[in-house]
Amino acid sequence: MKVTIQLDRSLGDHDQPFASTDSVCGFVNLDLPHEDDVTRITVELSGVLFSSVVATAINPLASTEHASDKHKLLYLCHTLFPPPDIHTSPKGFSLRKGAKTFPFQFCIPILSACDDDKITITHLNATLPPSFSVTGPNKRAISEMKYWLKVTVERPGGFKSDIIEEQELKFMPLDPSLPPPMLEPKGRKNSRNILPETTSPGASLPRSASQHWDQHKVALEVTLPSPAIIHATRSLPFQIFVFANETSAHSPPPAILGTLSVTLLTELTVIVGPNSTTWTTHHPLLSLTELRIVIRGLIQPPGALCGGLWRDCIVPDLTPSFTTCTHMQQHFIVVTAGISRGHAGRIQIIKATINVDLHSGIKPAPHSTNLSEFEQLPYIPWRVGHLGISRQARSTSGSAAPPAYC
Numbered sequence: 001m002k003v004t005i006q007l008d009r010s011l012g013d014h015d016q017p018f019a020s021t022d023s024v025c026g027f028v029n030l031d032l033p034h035e036d037d038v039t040r041i042t043v044e045l046s047g048v049l050f051s052s053v054v055a056t057a058i059n060p061l062a063s064t065e066h067a068s069d070k071h072k073l074l075y076l077c078h079t080l081f082p083p084p085d086i087h088t089s090p091k092g093f094s095l096r097k098g099a100k101t102f103p104f105q106f107c108i109p110i111l112s113a114c115d116d117d118k119i120t121i122t123h124l125n126a127t128l129p130p131s132f133s134v135t136g137p138n139k140r141a142i143s144e145m146k147y148w149l150k151v152t153v154e155r156p157g158g159f160k161s162d163i164i165e166e167q168e169l170k171f172m173p174l175d176p177s178l179p180p181p182m183l184e185p186k187g188r189k190n191s192r193n194i195l196p197e198t199t200s201p202g203a204s205l206p207r208s209a210s211q212h213w214d215q216h217k218v219a220l221e222v223t224l225p226s227p228a229i230i231h232a233t234r235s236l237p238f239q240i241f242v243f244a245n246e247t248s249a250h251s252p253p254p255a256i257l258g259t260l261s262v263t264l265l266t267e268l269t270v271i272v273g274p275n276s277t278t279w280t281t282h283h284p285l286l287s288l289t290e291l292r293i294v295i296r297g298l299i300q301p302p303g304a305l306c307g308g309l310w311r312d313c314i315v316p317d318l319t320p321s322f323t324t325c326t327h328m329q330q331h332f333i334v335v336t337a338g339i340s341r342g343h344a345g346r347i348q349i350i351k352a353t354i355n356v357d358l359h360s361g362i363k364p365a366p367h368s369t370n371l372s373e374f375e376q377l378p379y380i381p382w383r384v385g386h387l388g389i390s391r392q393a394r395s396t397s398g399s400a401a402p403p404a405y406c
């Protein structure tokens with residue numbers, strides 16, 4: 001007996017993954033070369049989160065031991081055979097030789113529903129996480145989320161084993177619903193004294209000079225519309241400002257912006273019980289040198305750098321930000337400005353880091369969602385732990401976290 005799963009959409013590397021509210025539908029095909037007995041045929045759609053992290057060593061010799069954990073965040077099951085009005089029989093039912101087809105359909109929910117009841121671990125009733133698989137440096141942690149369709153053909157008696165057919169599905173959650181656009185822009189500012197070459201940072205300035213200490217200060221500010229969101233494969237929506245405290249009477253050589261770089265940081269945290277590890281991966285987005293921009297001359301609007309500098313800068317197609325039972329993935333934009341006093345001065349660095357939520361921009365597949373063209377998408381909750389949103393969904397009660405914006 002041969003079992004195959006036939007989906008109504010293709011699953012190639014370049015095909016769109018399944019999204020929340022999408023339907024997973026298709027057929028289970030049975031090919032029987034001869035008459036055979038079957039007790040039951042089921043199809044399951046499941047999503048399993050596996051996490052493993054180096055355990056806190058009680059015995060130093062056992063320092064490489066891992067603590068691991070498995071959470072089933074999605075589990076849906078349909079019985080395809082026998083029909084609902086016929087009771088299953090331990091003796092099974094005889095199916096004739098030939099091809100048999102059983103249609104099935106699942107609707108992928110928005111929220112995860114963890115079936116794990118360990119009280120020492122927080123189970124988040126958050127959005128189902130995307131498919132992913134990551135390994136930390138030196139294998140300090142492994143974490144993966146996989147979605148599967150699984151067909152089981154149960155057969156009577158102890159001599160014939162069940163037949164199992166599996167198919168992995170790629171999944172991407174829909175982005176959180178946006179709040180009304182009425183919040184202040186989100187920004188991060190950092191500043192430092194950019195001293196002339198003749199003044200070392202540690203040296204105490206003469207009294208007359210220290211009165212004008214502030215005139216050495218240069219500030220870097222990065223702002224994004226709030227909430228701070230960036231989208232994979234799109235340009236960066238931020239503004240960058242550089243301010244120099246300079247007066248004409250006592251000014252040192254003018255502050256010059258010589259270099260500008262932008263990096264996207266992905267911070268991953270895996271937590272299993274009392275054990276956790278966090279690591280970051282760096283994605284350079286922009287690196288400009290030889291800019292020679294006089295900061296005092298940035299007046300339209302004051303301090304703003306021309307957005308054309310990062311016009312070609314595209315956010316890479318990375319796994320979006322998410323939080324689930326044992327794994328959190330956050331993103332940060334780091335802007336680094338290299339500033340000197342005068343064109344020949346030594347470059348000194350100022351950094352500004354801003355926490356952003358990376359969205360995929362995925363939409364439900366046309367003709368694959370249960371929503372009609374005119375129906376609005378349901379509310380998609382914000383990801384807890386991101387952008388200052390607190391962990392309010394600490395329960396297995398089934399209630400969704402209320403939205404909270406900071």
Ligand SMILES: [Zn+2]
Nearest residue numbers: 071114123325
């Ligand atoms: Zn869980």
